[in-house]
Amino acid sequence: MKKYRYPFLFLALSFSLVYCKTNKQTATGTTASNTVETAKEETPAKKPAGSPFIAPEKTIGLMQIEEGFEVKLVAAEPLVSAPVAMQFDDQARMWVVEMTGYMPDTIGTGEDIPNGNIVILEDKNRDGVYDDRKVIIDSLVLPRAICLIENGILVAEPTNLWFYELKNDKAGKRVLVDPKYTEGGNVEHQPNGLLRAMDNWIYNAKSDKRYRKQGNKWLIERTHFRGQWGICQDNYGRLYYNNNSQNLIGDYFPAGVGASNKNQKGVAGYNEKSVANNKVYPLHPTPGVNRGYMKNILDDSLRLNDFTAAAGPVVYRGDLFGQAYEFNAFVPEPSANLIKRNILAQKGYVVKGEQAYKGKEFLASTDERFRPVSLYNAPDGAMYILDMYRGIIQHKTYLTPYLKEQIGKRELTQPLSSGRIYKVVPKKSSAKPVMIPNEAGELVKLLGHANGWVRDRAQQKLVDGKYNQTVSALRDAVKQTANPLLAIHALWTLEGLNSLKTEEVLAWLRRPDWTYRMQALAVAPAIMTPSSYQQLTTVFDDLINNNDTLSAPYVAFLCKNISKFDTVASKNMLTKLATKYPNNRFVADAVISNLEGQEEMFQTELTASLSDQNLVINKQLQKVITGVRSAQGNRDPAMLKRQFPKGEALFTSICQTCHGADGGGVKSLAPPLNQSEWVTGSKDKLISIILFGLTGPVRVNGHIYQTPEVSGDMPGIGYDKDMPNEDISQLLSFIRKSWRNNADNVTTEEVTRVRQKLTGREKAFTEAELNGI
Incomplete structure (x- = not known):
């Protein structure tokens, strides 16, 4: 086991550093409070063409943060390299995922080398700076997520999800949990997160x-x-996430219900835009974004206008920041070197938020290599930042010639072995980590701690350790009302210990405070059995009769659980809800989530009482029915895979993420390919799109798709000179024959001809340009 302190002298000798003048005239009018030596202010005679590597002890001097806060460096290279995900353990040690092999250069040379690690960083002398590194698992290829659970650790290493047993910080027996954890997609579009949520999933x-x-x-x-990339939860177990161009997206309803109807494209209350405003305010020009050449991507000062690489968010749940920061969500934007602050608010079951500031950010840096990719709550109540600290963050699959030129111009490829971890704290605060004890009674008390990380970890430890001796104390905690968060965590701890009683849930369902009813509805599936479902159904029926509009969508979702024991009772309740709330989109979609394969039958029966086809329930039903009928005409995917193996593989790894496995498009990402005139029409237009991309808006089957309904543009794959024309022809033939498409094949010769014709092109097409072809 090696021990390190930051060898700044070594770094100084290893790199030729150029220090930039810190920009102090921003909208905040404040600068980062430096806890290490700040960069020396110098006015260079000429602005350097490159983007200089800044030593760890100098980086904070280039940051500006909200008044009253400061940034502290807690770890840096060589202690840590390319950190992308982490988790704290009971002793406040950081278990960090190092994605060392990500994009060694602009063509990804050596990405398949097994050089990724899972390491433990520890602050041995408790001075707030981590000084010890221990490698737990090495020789991984692009690892991306971890989760500590029971006596081991989950590790996501594409395409697999592994569980390693741990003993004395050593990895032992390895079990394959899921061989298809990251089936399909490339590095930018593969599963990650492994968030252990309040519901114990x-x-x-x-x-x-x-x-x-x-x-x-x-x-x-x-x-x-x-x-x-990234997923988090709030104090009530609701999940939040995003995509690269959307600041914050979230769920209004419990994570584990409402996904049972595969015919349903989307369910209202899930994937909702928590914060619709995606404007960003960088401190400095940011031309090094993948499509910086496009109109409106950069403003007149060459600064990014809107999110383009939103990364791992966090809902702050610590106990240091103060009341104004409760229910705040922070989102990193590594391509603009900043962290956004959003203020969320709940109205009923709907959660919406706004950016905290206009014209400035919570934290921003003038250092182009500052790449915050993931944010975390922590044992000490601070907010921790994982910074990959590198030049290249765009994967080769979508890397445009424009960005390649920018990378070369500012010398962003090297070095590759860097990485920093910071924490944000209020000035003059005393951030001391809470150590998680083994004593049962103390763990129960910690379920009511002011720090959400502490509450989560206490719950997990009670469940992992099967602390059944705490059941009596947990039942008492569920009954008390002085601390609702203690009660909520106690409820879910009982669920995790398989000790939750039906009467405890029924009591919460009858409470007037929505905070408790919401949790009772969320936990109901866990205690629904042949002997309890009737009691629950009776209370659900009472909620409907008493016009409990907040509970209505939940009850609709839970009808799926009721149907396991009584299909008639479930059907009657769905009809009652649909009739009572025919124009409530949340109830409508919750009802339909129960109806896979029965949509048309339910529609027929419902028409007797709800004949108006403009009612939301009827519109949503018809949308699903139309989709089912369309899918029935789809061609055989297995046959197409045999016919176009390279095309199917390319579609799965590159196109499927945004356009959907069914070719129907994905909300907020991309329009449909199924029965699209752009797919089945002119081959030359289609080849041009796949080679160099398409900038919206674009009309597909009479509907104009533009942001925020879809991403503003589709990247091309023709920039990759090593991409064979034969593979591209197979890809296009595959999608022209898939689903309900039935156009003729695209030949290798046709791709070659168009590619040669477009030699030298460096930007995406617009619809107007394509119509001129």
Whole structure:
């Protein structure tokens, strides 16, 4: 086991550093409070063409942060390299995922080398700076997520999800939990997160799976598809995530319900825009973004206008920042070197938020290599920042010639072995980590701690350790009302210990305070059995009769659980809800989530009492029915895979993420390919799009798709000179034959001809340009 302190002298000798003048005239009028030596202010005679590597002890001097806060460096290279994800343990040690192999250069040379690690960083002398590094698992290829659970650790290493047993910080037996954890997609579009949520399940971004350990078995269930990079929860267990151009997206309803109808494209209350405003305010010009050449991507001062690489968010749940920061969500934007602050608010079951500031950010840097990729709550109540600290963050799959030129111009490729971890704290605060004890009674008390990380970890430890001796104390905690968060965590701890009683849930369902009813509805599936479902159904019926509009969508979702024991009772309740709330989109979609394969039958029966086809319930039903009928005409995917193996592989790794496996498009990302005139029409137009991309808006089947309904542009793959024309022809033939498309094949010769014709092109097409072809 090696021990390190930051060898700044070594770094100074290793790199030729150029220090930039700190920009102090920003909208905040404040600068970062430096806890290490700040960069020396110099006015260079000429602005350097490159983007200089800044030593760890100098980086904070280039940051500006909200008044009253300061940034502290807690770890840096060589102690840590390319950190992308982490988790704290009971002793406040950081378990960090190092994605060392990510994009060694602009063509990704050596990305498949097994050089990724899972390491433990520890602050041995408790001075607030981590000084010890221990490698737990090495030789991983692009690892991306971890989760500590029971006696081991989950590790996501594409395409697999592994569980390693741990003993004395050493990895032992390895079990394959899911061989298809990252099936399809490239590095930018693969599952990640492994968030251990309040409901005792483990959730992911860029995925529709959730996991749970039950004895020696792993349960894998389908849930809603969520996000791109990073996932977090609030104090009530609601999930939040984003995609690269959307600041913050979230769920209004419990994570584990409402995803049972595969015919349903989307369910209201999930993947909702928590914060619609995606404007960003960089401190300095940011031309080094992938499509910086496009109109409106950069403003007149060459600064990014809107999110383009939103990364791992966090809802702050610590106990240091003060009341104004309760229910705040922070989102990193590594391409603009900043962290956004959003203020959230709940009205009923709807959560919406606004950016905290106009014209400035919570934290921003003038250092182009500052790449905050993930944010975390922590044992000491601070907010921690993982900074990959590197030049290249765009994966080769979508890297444009424009960005390649920018990378070369400012010498952003090297060095590759850097990485920093910071924490944000209020000035003059005393941030001391809470150590999680083994004593049962103390763990129960910590379920009511002011720090959300502490509450979560206490719950997890009670469940992992099967602390059944605490059941009596947990029942008392559930009954008390002085501390609602203590009660909520006690409730879910009982669920995790398989000790939650039906009467405890029924009591909460009858409470007037929505905070309790919401949790009771969320936990109801866990205690619904042949002997309890009737009691629950009776209370659900009372909620409907008493016009409890907040509970209505929840009850609709829970009808799926009721149907396991009584299909008639479930059907009657769905009809009652649809009739009572025909124009409530949340209730309508919750009802439909129960109806896979029965949509048309339910529609026929409902028409007798609700004949108006403009009612939301009828519109939503018809949308699903139309989709089902369309899918029935789809061609055989297995046959197409045999016919176009390279095309199918390219579609799965590059196109499927945004356009959907069914070719129907994905909300906030991309329009449909199925029966699109751009796919089945002119081959030359289609080849041009796939080679160099398409900038919206674009009309597909009479509908104009533009932001925020979809991403503003589709990247091309023709920039990759090593991409064979034959593979591209197979890809285009595959999508022209898939689903309900039935156009003729695209030949290699046709791709070659168009590619040669477009030699030298460096930007995406517009619809107007394509119509001129």
